[in-house]
Amino acid sequence: MAEEPTQAEGLESGLAEQMAVRREHLESLARTGQDPFGSRFDRNATAASIQADFGHLPPDGEGGLVRVAGRISSRRGHGKATFMDLVDLSGRIQLYLKIDEVGEDSYRRLDLVDLGDLLTVTGTVFRTRRGELSVRVREWAVAAKALRPPPEKWHGLRDVEVRYRQRYADLLSNAEVRQTFVLRSRILSAIRQYLDHQGFMEVETPTMSALAGGAAARPFITHHNALDMKLYLRIATELYLKRCIVGGLEKVYEIGRIFRNEGISTRHNPEFTMLELYEAWSDYHGMMEITEGILDHVCTHVLGTHQVEVEGQTIDLKPPFARRTMDELLRQHAGVGLNELRQGDRARELARELGIPLADKAHSLAHLIDKIFEATCEEHLVQPTFVLDYPIELSPLAKRQAEDPSLTYRFELFVRGSELANAFSELNDPFDQRERFEQQQALKDVDEEAHPLDEDFLTALEYGMPPTGGLGIGIDRLIMLLTGKTTIRDVLLFPLMRPRVEGPGATGPGQI
RNA sequence: GCGCCAUUAGCUCAGUUGGCAGAGCAGCUGACUCUUAAUCAGCGGGUCCCAGGUUCGAGUCCUGGAUGGCGCACCA
Numbered sequence: 145m146a147e148e149p150t151q152a153e154g155l156e157s158g159l160a161e162q163m164a165v166r167r168e169h170l171e172s173l174a175r176t177g178q179d180p181f182g183s184r185f186d187r188n189a190t191a192a193s194i195q196a197d198f199g200h201l202p203p204d205g206e207g208g209l210v211r212v213a214g215r216i217s218s219r220r221g222h223g224k225a226t227f228m229d230l231v232d233l234s235g236r237i238q239l240y241l242k243i244d245e246v247g248e249d250s251y252r253r254l255d256l257v258d259l260g261d262l263l264t265v266t267g268t269v270f271r272t273r274r275g276e277l278s279v280r281v282r283e284w285a286v287a288a289k290a291l292r293p294p295p296e297k298w299h300g301l302r303d304v305e306v307r308y309r310q311r312y313a314d315l316l317s318n319a320e321v322r323q324t325f326v327l328r329s330r331i332l333s334a335i336r337q338y339l340d341h342q343g344f345m346e347v348e349t350p351t352m353s354a355l356a357g358g359a360a361a362r363p364f365i366t367h368h369n370a371l372d373m374k375l376y377l378r379i380a381t382e383l384y385l386k387r388c389i390v391g392g393l394e395k396v397y398e399i400g401r402i403f404r405n406e407g408i409s410t411r412h413n414p415e416f417t418m419l420e421l422y423e424a425w426s427d428y429h430g431m432m433e434i435t436e437g438i439l440d441h442v443c444t445h446v447l448g449t450h451q452v453e454v455e456g457q458t459i460d461l462k463p464p465f466a467r468r469t470m471d472e473l474l475r476q477h478a479g480v481g482l483n484e485l486r487q488g489d490r491a492r493e494l495a496r497e498l499g500i501p502l503a504d505k506a507h508s509l510a511h512l513i514d515k516i517f518e519a520t521c522e523e524h525l526v527q528p529t530f531v532l533d534y535p536i537e538l539s540p541l542a543k544r545q546a547e548d549p550s551l552t553y554r555f556e557l558f559v560r561g562s563e564l565a566n567a568f569s570e571l572n573d574p575f576d577q578r579e580r581f582e583q584q585q586a587l588k589d590v591d592e593e594a595h596p597l598d599e600d601f602l603t604a605l606e607y608g609m610p611p612t613g614g615l616g617i618g619i620d621r622l623i624m625l626l627t628g629k630t631t632i633r634d635v636l637l638f639p640l641m642r643p644r645v646e647g648p649g650a651t652g653p654g655q656i
Numbered sequence: 657g658c659g660c661c662a663u664u665a666g667c668u669c670a671g672u673u674g675g676c677a678g679a680g681c682a683g684c685u686g687a688c689u690c691u692u693a694a695u696c697a698g699c700g701g702g703u704c705c706c707a708g709g710u711u712c713g714a715g716u717c718c719u720g721g722a723u724g725g726c727g728c729a730c731c732a
Contacts, residue, residue, distance in 0.1 A: 157665080157666085157701065157702075158666050158683075158700090158701045159701090160666095160701095161683065161684080161701065162666060162683050162684095162701095163666090165683065165684075218692075218693080218694095220691045220692060220695090221688085221691090221694090222688055222689060222690080222694080222695090223688040223689060224688080224689040225688090225690070226691090227690075227691045227694080229692075238692070240690075240691085242689060242690090243689070244689080258683095259682070272690050272691075273690045273691090276690090276691090278690090292666080293667080294666095294667085294682085295666085295667050295668085296666090296667040296680090296682070297667090297681065297682075298667095298681065299668045299669090299681085300668090301668090302668065302669095303667085303668090305724045305725080306667095309724095317667090359731095359732085360731085361730095361732080362730085362731090404731070406730055406731045407657085407729075407730050407731070409726095409727090409728095409730090409731085410726080410727095411731085412730090412731060412732070418732080562732085563732060564732095593730090616732090618732050620732090621732070631725095642723070642724090
């Protein structure tokens with residue numbers, strides 16, 4: 145071991161110096177016979193369980209023996225006594241180590257512990273003079289040595305780029321980030337629990353296929369070597385799930401990853417998670433009930449409240465939600481109904497009047513109506529609102545209304561001006577479906593996202609699909625709403641980032 | 657794809673009019689047996705994102721680039 149800091153060390157940069165110190169500590173630890181990367185440790189307590197089990201311990205009381213493990217986040221040495229904070233997923237617990245109690249050798253070895261190290265600890269629970277529940281350590285060991293210093297202990301890791309690129313550093317230094325992902329997991333469990341109780345079965349359909357249908361979006365393209373064929377990553381699960389309904393599975397759902405080759409924004413990641421469910425013998429009214437049921441269940445069993453706060457707005461998720469037709473909303477906020485928009489160039493004119501920026505490509509009527517709705521109505525839909533009766537041009541897979549063939553039995557659920565769910569009574573008439581596909585083919589020149597014609601899906605419909613309700617919920621946006629986040633990247637563990645170019649100045653992964 | 661903004665120590669951030677690169681945390685040395693953003697004394701640590709340019713002199717001004725954030729477009 146170096147007696148004094150060498151010249152070389154003195155010249156090293158901050159990080160290299162700190163890593164060198166940690167490496168020396170690791171080696172010294174190994175020399176004392178301790179494995180700096182230990183093995184299994186059977187815990188009988190967590191930070192939170194200690195609070196729960198010994199919360200009523202009197203000031204002079206001494207609780208039972210606990211075995212806890214976690215990361216050292218803070219340390220306050222006092223010569224022959226030391227306090228440390230140990231953090232696990234459940235929370236934080238203070239450790240108290242005194243030279244008289246752990247023994248001199250063990251206490252000296254504490255010099256080899258650095259912030260960020262993972263420790264296993266055995267000791268009794270007591271209350272400090274200041275009243276804080278703590279563990280009086282009898283034995284301790286380094287279970288894994290941290291060779292890199294953790295981010296700043298008080299502010300945590302703030303640099304958003306590093307947070308997303310090195311999420312592990314974000315997670316280990318920001319407890320609230322850990323809690324967001326715990327909550328996401330619980331919400332997904334609750335959704336599955338609710339649907340399973342309603343008699344739905346979870347299925348898995350192909351992520352790759354020769355045709356990307358079920359939505360209007362540009363797909364990712366990949367290639368299968370053995371078959372030497374082009375494959376698309378799915379943009380929706382819809383068409384496969386409906387094949388399941390044809391096959392008699394009656395009530396199916398899939399919570400799956402969807403891939404869309406589109407731009408990236410605070411609300412868009414190239415891959416995202418979508419819940420789609422289909423119920424035979426139901427319709428879009430049934431889907432409204434299920435949508436309300438899912439949200440009610442999650443609010444009740446996960447959040448414990450129906451009020452969520454996002455950017456200072458309070459959203460009330462207590463069902464039933466408002467129900468408004470698209471035509472009604474357009475008349476109210478744009479001053480023009482659907483029928484009028486369909487006439488001549490009215491939609492295009494209005495879009496221009498509203499100053500809607502239109503891309504260079506030509507726009508289908510459906511697209512223009514959608515844009516006008518977006519520009520005039522969406523901002524008013526803050527509290528949960530089902531928007532009903534979408535025009536047929538926007539909905540090539542939805543059932544046509546018997547009373548008005550220009551409309552479909554479809555709704556979208558809006559919250560805070562953005563779409564959270566989309567559902568319709570599924571089109572089960574193979575003749576109508578073929579016509580709609582053909583109309584989409586005609587749009588191909590103006591709309592590159594027009595729906596492809598799926599012959600096998602038509603074949604399935606020809607075997608007979610029962611009247612069916614179908615529903616899609618964007619899970620990431622739901623999680624954003626329920627966790628109060630305004631960026632999709634805050635609810636995705638590993639959002640897509642452009643790779644760092646290697647070279648001088650590059651701060652790629654592993655170079656924090 | 658377009659516009660605006662950001663990038664300074666391991667981390668969180670200051671940096672004036674263009675004039676020697678700063679603080680807190682973390683690290684190192686020492687003191688301290690109930691602290692909790694522990695405290696006290698001392699020390700080290702910089703490709704100021706990269707490449708050019710202007711200037712006696714650039715973290716600071718100009719041009720180009722990289723990455724990111726926000727907004728727009730596309731979309732869910």
